[in-house]
Amino acid sequence: MALVLVVRHGLTASTGSALTGWTPGVVLDDRGQKQARELGDRLAGVRLDAIISSPLERCQQTAAAIAEASAGARLEVQTDDRLGECRYGDWTGKPLKLLAKEPLWRVVQQHPSAVRFPGPGGESMMEMQARAVSAVRDWNDRLGPRSVFLICSHGDVIKSILTDSLGMHLDMCQRIQVDPCSLSVIRYTPLRPFVLRMNDTGADTSVLRRPDPGESRPSGGDGDAKIGGGAGG
Numbered sequence: 001m002a003l004v005l006v007v008r009h010g011l012t013a014s015t016g017s018a019l020t021g022w023t024p025g026v027v028l029d030d031r032g033q034k035q036a037r038e039l040g041d042r043l044a045g046v047r048l049d050a051i052i053s054s055p056l057e058r059c060q061q062t063a064a065a066i067a068e069a070s071a072g073a074r075l076e077v078q079t080d081d082r083l084g085e086c087r088y089g090d091w092t093g094k095p096l097k098l099l100a101k102e103p104l105w106r107v108v109q110q111h112p113s114a115v116r117f118p119g120p121g122g123e124s125m126m127e128m129q130a131r132a133v134s135a136v137r138d139w140n141d142r143l144g145p146r147s148v149f150l151i152c153s154h155g156d157v158i159k160s161i162l163t164d165s166l167g168m169h170l171d172m173c174q175r176i177q178v179d180p181c182s183l184s185v186i187r188y189t190p191l192r193p194f195v196l197r198m199n200d201t202g203a204d205t206s207v208l209r210r211p212d213p214g215e216s217r218p219s220g221g222d223g224d225a226k227i228g229g230g231a232g233g
Contacts, residue, residue, distance in 0.1 A: 001146070002147045003148045003210075004140070005150040008154065011028065011180045012027065017095060021086065021088040021091070026056070027061060028058055028062065032181070033061070039065070043205055045206065048075060051066060051076075053080070055084055066150060066152070080139075083157060086157065089120065112125045133160070140188050145190075148208070148210055155178045156173075179199055184198045
């Protein structure tokens with residue numbers, strides 16, 4: 001049962017004001033660096049098997065701060081382009097307040113599965129989801145069913161991964177909030193994913209500790225839901 005910790009990068013100077021996309025050189029500001037350090041401290045007791053990041057600088061910086069604080073030997077941050085931001089085409093770099101006036105904006109809000117961003121290199125949101133989910137599944141297979149690993153990505157990408165894990169259509173992704181430097185947690189089983197946390201920006205992470213050898217595990221098969229809701233943790 002692989003446990004995947006999904007982290008959005010910390011704040012940048014343009015977060016919430018412009019659609020930076022794959023624009024190079026967008027880095028964490030002082031707030032974002034502080035967020036990344038604090039998240040690294042929160043996760044310091046979680047022994048990770050791997051840390052995988054989007055290639056973009058803001059994610060690489062966030063992942064590096066987590067790696068520096070991680071338990072045991074420091075992990076090298078690995079890069080997977082499939083976890084990179086959606087390719088917004090002609091929308092890249094434009095202020096959100098201007099984009100909100102575009103007819104396509106309403107489609108992005110209400111029917112994102114129908115959206116392909118305009119201009120050369122513009123990606124559809126369905127393509128974004130397909131590559132991101134494929135990346136997570138591939139790392140699950142590579143690291144094994146008992147692995148605990150972290151990926152660092154971007155808001156829309158993470159919302160698409162969570163939507164898939166919840167068994168929801170991509171058009172529901174805009175109902176999910178993913179804040180800067182938030183933590184979401186998904187447990188993948190042979191039967192189905194279980195979303196354990198979403199948009200966590202401060203809760204205790206001790207329950208993410210893997211069981212010690214010989215420690216009893218929950219009864220039932222991998223993938224079974226807890227009848228009655230379970231006792232948590």
